Amino acid sequence: MAGSLGVGVIGCGNISAAYMGLAPLFKGIEMRACADAVPQMAEARAAEFGLRAMPVDDLLKAGDIDIIVNLTIPAAHYAVSRRIVEAGKHVYSEKPFVLSLKEGQALAAAAARQGVRIGSAPDTFLGGSHQLARRLVDAGAIGRVTGGTCHVMSHGMEHWHPNPDFFFKPGAGPVLDVGPYYVTNLIQLIGPVKRVVAISATPSPTRTIGNGPRSGETIAVETPTTVHAVLEFANGAVVTMGASWDVWAHGHAPMELYGEEGSLFLPDPNFFGGELAATARDKPAKKLPKWAHPFAVPNQRHDEGMLANYRTAGLADMALAILEGRAHRCSMELALHAVDVMNSILKAGETGRAVTLKTACERPAALGVAEAEALLRKPKKA
Secondary structure (H helix, E strand, O other): OOOOEEEEEEOOOOOHHHHHHHHHHEOOEEEEEEEOOOHHHHHHHHHHHOOEEOOHHHHHHOOOOOEEEEOOOHHHHHHHHHHHHHOOOEEEEOOOOOOOHHHHHHHHHHHHHHOOOEEEOOOHHHOHHHHHHHHHHHOOOOOOEEEEEEEEEOOOOOOOOOOOHHHHOOOOHHHHHOHHHHHHHHHHHHOOEEEEEEEEEOOOOEEEOOOOOOOOOEEEOOOOOEEEEEEEEOOOOEEEEEEEOOOOOOOOOOEEEEEOOEEEEEOOOOOOOOOOEEOOOOOOOEEOOOOOOHHHOOOEEEOOEEEOOOOOHHHHHHHHHHHHOOOOOOEHHHHHHHHHHHHHHHHHHHHOOOEEOOOOOOOOOOOOHHHHHOOEOOOOOO
């Protein structure tokens, strides 16, 4: 299709279905092929979504593939993305796109040499609710942001995931696995982080799988599963972050921002939609009216009901940005700073010392209604 880039996928696990199923919603991309270390997995996804199943080496050489989406496990992200870049392809990675600042800098240098782009999930911050929050912050609705809180807490993944091992290894845990949604949204709302402090713990050395053929099997925990951190932003805002897989229930809001003129209460940044509420100084919080943003429109049925899910928006924005010669929103610079923040939190928790960030980034451009509609083949109205 004219005006589109060919897309291939490496890694055909659970998340690949979301990318392959939602890609047809968007301009700029055409999903064409997939590969996996287990050929049967690639063949199954190819049959499900009308793609070509290929060996990884062949996909890297394919002439009709411009961007490759890296959906492998986090520990393999750097090595696989490096192969994609060295093959002269653009790469869009699941989060976290690398596990260390050193890996990210090496990948950035390789991409610069090859003249290709790197993009990375999460793209949920492009959702209608979070872009409404961005619009309010930019308009000064709560004044200068001075502080906030965010909490991502549950009792882990072993209860529902049939193969949860990697969640509890270095490179995952609540900070690197779920934290990217929260850290990235904070960066797009407030700006870069300057310094962090943290305390971390691993209350249980093992977990028991509770679902699937391995149910009852015990696995080792090799990374902190409870981390409480404080993030100091370049603009002076101070935000408390709680990340834990040792909590059965809690009453904390997913994210709150405090400004000189009021407060803003945000929904879970792991999702595109949800309700916002705000206060004006000491007035009671009021729910904000829905904004007619395309990425706030519920489009998928889940156990919780109809939800807005537009994963792949970041990939489409990257493809169109390449075609249009502009910056893409889910950029390498944003992803690298988020990785720096998360690794600094883990280092602070390990050492008990404050850690000053080595990177910074510009906030990605806001995605308003018109910009979001321009990404969709058939714009949806609220």
